[in-house]
Structure formats: C-alpha cells, structure tokens
Amino acid sequence: MSAARPAARPPQGVRASRWGAWLALALGSSYFLLPLLATFEFSLRMQRGVYSFEAYRIVLSDPLFQSTFSYSIVMALLTIVVGALLVVPTAYWVHLRLPRLRPLVEFITLLPLVIPAIVIVYGYLRMYNSSALIPLTGSATATDFLLMCSYVTLSLPYMYRAVDTGLRSIDVRTLTEAAEVLGASRYVILRSVIFPNIRAAILSGAFLTFAVVLGEFTMASLLDRPSFGPYLQLVGANRAYEPSALAVIAFLATWASMGLIQLFGRSAHTRPGPT
Amino acid sequence: MQGKTLDLSLLGVVPFLAFALLFMLLPTAYLMLGAFQDAQGAFTLANVAGLFEPAVLEAYAISFKISLASTAIAGVLGFALAWATVLGRLPGWIRPTITTFSGVASNFAGVPLAFAFLATLGRMGLVTLLLRNCCGINIYATGFSILSFFGLTLSYLYFQIPLMLLIITPALDGLKTEWREACACLGGSSLQYWRLIAIPVLAPSLLGALLLLFANAFGAVATAYALTGSSLNIVPILLYAQIRGDVLHNPNLGYAMALGMIVITGLANAGYMLLRSRADRRLR
Numbered sequence: 391m392s393a394a395r396p397a398a399r400p401p402q403g404v405r406a407s408r409w410g411a412w413l414a415l416a417l418g419s420s421y422f423l424l425p426l427l428a429t430f431e432f433s434l435r436m437q438r439g440v441y442s443f444e445a446y447r448i449v450l451s452d453p454l455f456q457s458t459f460s461y462s463i464v465m466a467l468l469t470i471v472v473g474a475l476l477v478v479p480t481a482y483w484v485h486l487r488l489p490r491l492r493p494l495v496e497f498i499t500l501l502p503l504v505i506p507a508i509v510i511v512y513g514y515l516r517m518y519n520s521s522a523l524i525p526l527t528g529s530a531t532a533t534d535f536l537l538m539c540s541y542v543t544l545s546l547p548y549m550y551r552a553v554d555t556g557l558r559s560i561d562v563r564t565l566t567e568a569a570e571v572l573g574a575s576r577y578v579i580l581r582s583v584i585f586p587n588i589r590a591a592i593l594s595g596a597f598l599t600f601a602v603v604l605g606e607f608t609m610a611s612l613l614d615r616p617s618f619g620p621y622l623q624l625v626g627a628n629r630a631y632e633p634s635a636l637a638v639i640a641f642l643a644t645w646a647s648m649g650l651i652q653l654f655g656r657s658a659h660t661r662p663g664p665t
Numbered sequence: 666m667q668g669k670t671l672d673l674s675l676l677g678v679v680p681f682l683a684f685a686l687l688f689m690l691l692p693t694a695y696l697m698l699g700a701f702q703d704a705q706g707a708f709t710l711a712n713v714a715g716l717f718e719p720a721v722l723e724a725y726a727i728s729f730k731i732s733l734a735s736t737a738i739a740g741v742l743g744f745a746l747a748w749a750t751v752l753g754r755l756p757g758w759i760r761p762t763i764t765t766f767s768g769v770a771s772n773f774a775g776v777p778l779a780f781a782f783l784a785t786l787g788r789m790g791l792v793t794l795l796l797r798n799c800c801g802i803n804i805y806a807t808g809f810s811i812l813s814f815f816g817l818t819l820s821y822l823y824f825q826i827p828l829m830l831l832i833i834t835p836a837l838d839g840l841k842t843e844w845r846e847a848c849a850c851l852g853g854s855s856l857q858y859w860r861l862i863a864i865p866v867l868a869p870s871l872l873g874a875l876l877l878l879f880a881n882a883f884g885a886v887a888t889a890y891a892l893t894g895s896s897l898n899i900v901p902i903l904l905y906a907q908i909r910g911d912v913l914h915n916p917n918l919g920y921a922m923a924l925g926m927i928v929i930t931g932l933a934n935a936g937y938m939l940l941r942s943r944a945d946r947r948l949r
Binding site: 408410411412414415418421422424425426427428429431432433476477479480483484487488491495498500501502503504505506507508509510511512513514515516517518539540542543598601602605606607608612619622623626627630633634636637640641644645648649651652 | 677681690909
C-alpha cells in the first residue's frame, strides 16, 4: 500500500493515490459491512422460503430477553452514575490540588486495559467468596453490587479520559476561585459549576460505558448474574436464528450509543469557553 | 474538606484509591501471591513451573499465534485504511464516518460478534451459501471452519482493524507536508520518503499500536467462547473453564495462568506507553 503516493504533487501520483485509497476503502467496507448484512439476512430466514421478522418477534417476546436486557440497562445506568461520582470529584481534585498525583491516577485508570477482565473477576471470586472477610458473593444483592463495581472498573479508562479532557478545556482554578469568593462550598462548586461545564465530556464517557456494559459477558457470566451477555451466549448455544436477531439488536444499541457520543462530542467542541 | 495543608488535600483522592485497591489492585495481587503459594500457603515455584505443562503451554502457544496473526494482519490493514482516510484525498464526509464506525466496531467484540461471523461464514452463513450456490465453491470442503484458528483470527480482525485505525490516525495526522516537500525538493522519490522519513517517524507509534493490539487480542474471552465453545484451547478459555470448574485440578495453577496473562498483557502495554510517550515527543 505504501508504494502508492499519498501526497504527491504530480497529477499522476495523485490519481494513483486516490485509486489506492478508494480500493482500500472498498475492501475495508466490504469486510466490515458483509457480516452485518449477513447477520441481518440470517435473522430474517427463520420462516422457510420467506423473509420475516419472526426471529425478532420470538426474541422480543421472550421474558428472559426482557428481564436480562432490562437488568443490563439498569446495571449500565448504575455504573455510569457511580463511575461519574467516583471519577469527576477525583479528576477535579487532582486538577486543582494534586497535579503531582496525576500520573499515578492516570496509570490506575489505565490498568483495566492491562489486566484482562477475566483475571479481575477471578480475583473477586477468590477474595470475596462466602467465607471471606467481605463476602460480596454471598447474596444476590451483594453480587449485583460487586458486578457493578467490576463495571465501574472496566469503565475507568473511558470515563477518566473523557472527564480529564473535559476538565482540561475549562479553567478549573478560576472557576473554583470565583465560586469560592461567592461563598460556595466544595459540594456546590462540584454540582453547580464543574459538573454543568463538563457535562458533554461526562456524557461521551457515559455512552461508551453503556455500550461496553450492555453486552458484557465475562464478568456477568463468572459472577453468575442474569444479564444480557450470558443470555446472548445461552441463546447462541441453543438456537439458530434468534442469535442473529439479538446480534442486530446489540449492534444497534452500540451504534446508538456511539452516535450519541458523536453528537455530544461535537457540542463539546463548539461549546464556548468559560465566561 | 477545607484542606489547606498537603495531608488533608490528599484525602480528596482517598475514595478513588480505596475503590481501585478493593476492586482492582487487591484482587489481582491476591492471585499474584497465590501463584507463588501451594495449597497450604507455603512459598513455591511449582505453579509457575506448571505453566510449562504441555496442556497449558499449548494454550499459551495458540493464544500467542492468534494474537500475533490478528495483530499483524490488523496492523497492515488498519494502517492502510488509516492512510486512505487521512492522506488519500477522499471526500470530506468519509473520515468522520469511518472514525465513528471504528468506534462502534472496536467495541463490537464479544458474543454478538461471534453470532455475526457464524451468520456470515458458518455452515449456513450468507457468504458460505453464496459461494456454494453461485461459484460452486464449498469452503467447508476445503477444511475451512469458522470455529478454527483461522475463523477466530478472522473475527478478531473485526475489532482489531478499527482499533489500529483509531490509534494510528493521530500519528498520520502528525506527518507534516513540509517533510514530504523537503524530500521531493531534494529529489527523493515517494518510496524513499516512506522508507527514510515517514516510517522511521511513525515507527514508535506503529510498534506501540501493535503491542496494544496484541494485548487486546490476548485478553479477549467472549468472542472466542461464544464462537468455539471450549473446542479451541486458548488461554482465556482455559482460564474460564478453570474458574468455573477447576479443570486443571489445582487452584494455584489457575493463579499462575492469571499471572502469565498479566505478565504478557502488562509487558505489551508497558511497551505501548513507553513508545507512545517517545512518539509524542517526536511529533510535537
């Protein structure tokens, strides 16, 4: 590919470069679009001889689908709220008072990309088993809490990076001092000054978290909670056409989250600076 | 919270550090320590030595091969695509479209991805049937299977290529047109520009991106599990089976496997961070 000429001046080189670019694009899009097309086509094949939405009808009316899907949505929302409550004050405080701790905090938030999810959940199962000091796998509610914490952990890299970028784009120190002069407490500053200013950044982190949590399999499966990921796997192992319908639904959900990130990301860029 | 002194202002990060300790660092450390203990808790290297048993070693070998293959292919193709979007003089709407799609696709790992590839290249998949009915090619007669090494690599590419594209695009953006013009003024050819200027400048970014891709493939569980069940013996799957039912009949060997995974993904990520900071400095 590199033999083609990216930014060459002569028209001949430009043409070669553009052809190469179109070719790369065409090959790339066919690899990426074919599986989506095939999944959609497959999901319509349930009734012999005709295309129908039968598989979707069956999936959507499956009570197990409804319960696992709503479980995962609630889980994702809780993860977003807890993640934001954990990350925003920390990132704010590091920006304002502890800039020398920034490398450490940044490093910790990147760790979930280093430690595979399966290893983290393995550690949970050993450390929080029913005979341990903190038996978080002892009851269903406690395990739900543990699962949510594991999702907050998974979302740390996205959430922290989004919030950190948001904080960099505003003048944290001036805003804080102005609010302090007006007599605002730390809590009020965070809630009414910092939070609204980086709302777009938090939302973009939130949608990414939503997309990651919705279909997450490893943690939920090993903690044995009734979420959407393990349900997908179960259906996949036992049914023919329904999995494709589910994959289409999952893909649409991911796509919607990413579309919303783009939307809010753009409004974050065009947002005027602090006034 | 009116921390004027240093000690008090440190309190502000305590909740975060406590969370990280409880739900990430301590559980991981627990496994790390367990890897060096026997069932009675005494120090031993037997578990780490156990990693070199044929069954475990083979799992590591297959994992390595799949991660390497998907990384190498995604590295080349992702770079080509990134080059096409950044420097290919395509219409303006293409780049944001591709970036957004890559964001979706790089997160479209897991169980649904496995379904998508089964619907495409499984025994009854669209492409399989098309090839059989239109071209008379039965790919399953040639020994192909989506449940194999090749099939798994092919489906990993679906999230690896977009990841490569997303990581390498900023580096390509950093290539200055002046460098290319300077090279052309001195009589350099396109090939010389790439070989002597662009590739050396991009090298840290490229290598770093590849390391990250490798770690990403190595830790992936869900796609492989949903696609192949437990028929393909890769490390995350073996570990998954070990956690579910102690298939190795030695819990501490499971800890050692976890340790092995962290060492590998950790080295790859450390390399990535090191190379990225070097690349940032060079492109500044």
